[in-house]
Amino acid sequence: MMVHVPESVDGRFESAYFTDETMRSAFVALADGQLVADAVDELDRRGEGAVADLIREIAVEEVDDSLASDREVSAVTAQLIRLACSEALKEVHRDLRGGLVTPESAELVIRDVKMRLGELDGPNPLDAEADLRNWLVERDEHRGD
Secondary structure, eight states: OTTTOGGGGTTTOOGGGOOSHHHHHHHHHHHTOOOHHHHHHHHHHTTOHHHHHHHHHHHHSOOOGGGGSHHHHHHHHHHHHHHHHHHHHHHHHHHHHTTSSOHHHHHHHHHHHHHHHHHTTSSOHHHHHHHHHHHHHHHHHHHTO
């Protein structure tokens, strides 16, 4: 979607949604709006051939016109969020076992995230998406510290 219909996902994807480092790097390379060829060239110059190759593969894939529909974008966004939250919740459990968070704090986070994940399929999925986006981005920023 970022390659073929970037306007359809504008503001919907975050780097924190991508748990695979190659995919995350590809997203970051494309997120600033530069041309695909320029992003690939820059990645090659930096020695990130695997990321450049991934973008090349995506760029030559045939695209279904329905890919840009709001429904499809929402479904892909929800799936990315679910995967990212699953990994983040594993980190919460590791932090709990390592004594880095209290059981009460971990329980509140886990309960809240699971509730919001359930709301992705409810009548107001954009509210849940926004809440989970904020949580994932905040966690991602703190991991980078």
